[in-house]
Amino acid sequence: MCSRWWYRSAFRWPEFSLPMPISSIFRWPGINLSYFTTGWSIGSFSFRQEFLTSYAKLVGNAFHNQNGVVFVNRIPLPLPFPQPFVLINHRGGGEVLVPYNPPLLTPLGISVLKAQMDEHRSVSLLQFMVNEGLVPSPEEEEKRRNVIVKLKQIVLAWIKKVASQRRLPKQQIAVTSGTILTYGSYGLGVHGSDSDIDALCIGPFFATMADDFFIVLCNMLKGRPEVSEIHCVKDAKVPLMRFKFDGISIDLPFAQLKVLSVPENVDVLNPFFLSNIDETSLKSLSGVRANKRILQLVPNIENFQSMLRCVKLWAKRRGVYGNVLGFLGGVHLAILVAFVCQGNPNASLNALIMNFFETFAHWHWPTPVILQDGLPAPRDAMETRSLMPIRLPCSPYEYCHSNITRSTFYKIRTEFLQGYSMTRDLLKPDFDWGSIFEPYPYSKKHSRFLKIYLSASEQDELGDWVGWVKSRFRSLIVKLEEIQGTCDPNPTEYVDMNVTEPNVVFYWGLNPCKRNFTDAVSVKEDFMTNINNGYQGSPGRMELSVVLTSELPKNVLADGTGSGKRTKACWKILDYYNQHRIPIYSQHLPHYFVGYVSTNGEPVYPSAGG
Numbered sequence: 100m101c102s103r104w105w106y107r108s109a110f111r112w113p114e115f116s117l118p119m120p121i122s123s124i125f126r127w128p129g130i131n132l133s134y135f136t137t138g139w140s141i142g143s144f145s146f147r148q149e150f151l152t153s154y155a156k157l158v159g160n161a162f163h164n165q166n167g168v169v170f171v172n173r174i175p176l177p178l179p180f181p182q183p184f185v186l187i188n189h190r191g192g193g194e195v196l197v198p199y200n201p202p203l204l205t206p207l208g209i210s211v212l213k214a215q216m217d218e219h220r221s222v223s224l225l226q227f228m229v230n231e232g233l234v235p236s237p238e239e240e241e242k243r244r245n246v247i248v249k250l251k252q253i254v255l256a257w258i259k260k261v262a263s264q265r266r267l268p269k270q271q272i273a274v275t276s277g278t279i280l281t282y283g284s285y286g287l288g289v290h291g292s293d294s295d296i297d298a299l300c301i302g303p304f305f306a307t308m309a310d311d312f313f314i315v316l317c318n319m320l321k322g323r324p325e326v327s328e329i330h331c332v333k334d335a336k337v338p339l340m341r342f343k344f345d346g347i348s349i350d351l352p353f354a355q356l357k358v359l360s361v362p363e364n365v366d367v368l369n370p371f372f373l374s375n376i377d378e379t380s381l382k383s384l385s386g387v388r389a390n391k392r393i394l395q396l397v398p399n400i401e402n403f404q405s406m407l408r409c410v411k412l413w414a415k416r417r418g419v420y421g422n423v424l425g426f427l428g429g430v431h432l433a434i435l436v437a438f439v440c441q442g443n444p445n446a447s448l449n450a451l452i453m454n455f456f457e458t459f460a461h462w463h464w465p466t467p468v469i470l471q472d473g474l475p476a477p478r479d480a481m482e483t484r485s486l487m488p489i490r491l492p493c494s495p496y497e498y499c500h501s502n503i504t505r506s507t508f509y510k511i512r513t514e515f516l517q518g519y520s521m522t523r524d525l526l527k528p529d530f531d532w533g534s535i536f537e538p539y540p541y542s543k544k545h546s547r548f549l550k551i552y553l554s555a556s557e558q559d560e561l562g563d564w565v566g567w568v569k570s571r572f573r574s575l576i577v578k579l580e581e582i583q584g585t586c587d588p589n590p591t592e593y594v595d596m597n598v599t600e601p602n603v604v605f606y607w608g609l610n611p612c613k614r615n616f617t618d619a620v621s622v623k624e625d626f627m628t629n630i631n632n633g634y635q636g637s638p639g640r641m642e643l644s645v646v647l648t649s650e651l652p653k654n655v656l657a658d659g660t661g662s663g664k665r666t667k668a669c670w671k672i673l674d675y676y677n678q679h680r681i682p683i684y685s686q687h688l689p690h691y692f693v694g695y696v697s698t699n700g701e702p703v704y705p706s707a708g709g
């Protein structure tokens with residue numbers, strides 16, 4: 100903004116020799132554009148011809164008369180100018196000051212201004228990501244790399260040990276090997292400091308899952324000082340070990356290839372390695388294969404990674420992240436983002452985000468989202484009944500498992516539309532990335548919530564219990580939809596620190612139009628029948644009740660909009676990673692939580708937090 104000193108000062112431009120003084124004085128905070136409104140008479144300049152020429156290209160015919168009145172396309176502009184100005188860098192024409200008033204600009208002026216704004220928004224989004232700490236520090240990255248190196252060494256030692264136990268000939272023992280391949284968010288290079296590492300252990304033909312992986316390797320890991328909280332999930336669609344290594348959470352499934360030696364960077368897309376392998380190994384490999392294919396198909400990996408990081412943050416903040424509660428998981432978002440990247444190979448980060456919202460705000464679901472991979476359309480693609488079908492980009496071209504319901508579908512689509520309406524106008528002068536990533540204001544949007552209180556007598560039992568109940572949440576959402584039309588499950592998990600027993604609490608927004616739903620007893624009975632069926636551990640407690648916004652604890656209200664009136668002193672948001680990480684499943688629950696197999700036979704995947 101121009102301050103009065105500017106108007107009063109005896110400053111005179113000797114000639115209109117932009118850019119130096121103007122660009123150094125009139126900067127939009129943090130922006131590469133000059134911006135000011137009133138108090139300055141352009142009539143005091145003596146224009147250079149080349150300036151007027153450039154100006155005319157961008158704004159139209161511009162000149163000023165003796166009285167300092169500037170005419171644009173023969174229309175006199177009142178002085179001082181009522182509209183903001185921007186300094187735009189016009190290729191070939193130097194820097195030119197034009198009114199920030201799109202209707203006055205020529206098509207060229209508009210496109211130059213848009214290019215500038217696009218660049219500015221991309222730069223400020225990258226800065227926003229840095230401020231939000233989305234990218235782990237070099238030290239954290241180093242730590243993760245070391246963990247993977249150590250895991251590879253352990254796997255190699257394990258293979259040699261198993262080979263000796265099997266009494267393989269010496270020369271075979273010498274050449275045999277296994278490896279670790281990362282996938283999930285770490286494999287895509289979009290992890291945050293709190294992400295786990297999804298790592299697939301690949302062994303040679305003689306290493307078995309039942310004995311060698313789950314017994315020999317598990318014992319070797321248990322013997323390492325870096326390893327803690329190790330859990331085996333054996334009879335799942337994708338069996339795995341989950342543990343912490345140097346404090347970092349690891350998911351470690353296993354695949355066996357019919358070879359003696361597994362190259363360190365084995366190409367899992369090569370059909371040679373897939374021949375004759377068992378069904379479980381094929382399923383375990385699918386995460387790595389899908390990741391690899393995504394990275395092959397996107398035209399610019401760096402843009403894809405930055406964009407996916409942003410989109411994941413957006414989805415988390417807006418309460419639409421997480422497959423377990425019927426929203427989008429990491430793999431769903433990766434494919435949606437890759438789809439947009441494929442269609443816009445040369446676009447900037449800002450343009451990609453704009454296109455993401457535009458594309459999916461208007462997508463004709465249930466038309467599936469399918470990446471173009473240059474191969475003939477697969478005939479064996481499995482059909483899906485998902486409301487938002489998203490297909491994995493590798494054979495057998497299954498659709499990502501999804502728990503989306505009518506309510507969560509509606510919420511995701513509303514958020515896409517909102518993102519679109521907030522980003523669509525590139526020339527919006529007060530645009531701010533912070534508003535796109537604003538936490539979803541649950542306490543403002545809903546006046547009543549379903550409180551789901553889960554507890555167990557021991558901390559160790561709580562993880563299993565919560566994991567089990569979460570794996571059945573879809574049925575609770577569907578039940579609420581039956582009773583009162585919609586519901587808005589907030590994925591955030593809270594802990595009531597006022598209660599001594601270990602607990603986890605959820606608050607789901609209820610439909611404001613259905614105020615007659617106040618008694619959760621019948622819903623509880625119904626849901627209890629569901630969760631009591633099949634749980635093999637010792638079940639914990641579950642309480643359902645309807646609470647008003649004014650009864651929400653401080654942390655729930657502190658979503659950026661809450662009034663924070665009635666608060667409980669000791670509430671905190673559960674953080675599985677920074678505290679003692681509770682295993683969300685156990686051997687008793689593999690089919691439902693980590694098990695990748697649900698009751699209806701479709702694959703189920705663990706939540707990011709679990």
Ligand SMILES: Nc1ncnc2c1ncn2[C@@H]1O[C@H](COP(=O)(O)OP(=O)(O)OP(=O)(O)O)[C@@H](O)[C@H]1O
Nearest residue numbers: 283284294297386422429430499500704705706707
């Ligand atoms: N619903 C699903 N359908 C198909 N594959 C899935 C699904 N959920 C997970 N996977 C596979 O498991 C991998 C790891 O999943 P995970 O839930 O850890 O997501 P992520 O992308 O690593 O995100 P996060 O950073 O939240 O951990 C995915 O990359 C994908 O290959």
Ligand SMILES: [Mg+2]
Nearest residue numbers: 283284295297
């Ligand atoms: Mg992960």
Ligand SMILES: [Mg+2]
Nearest residue numbers: 283295297350
């Ligand atoms: Mg994982």
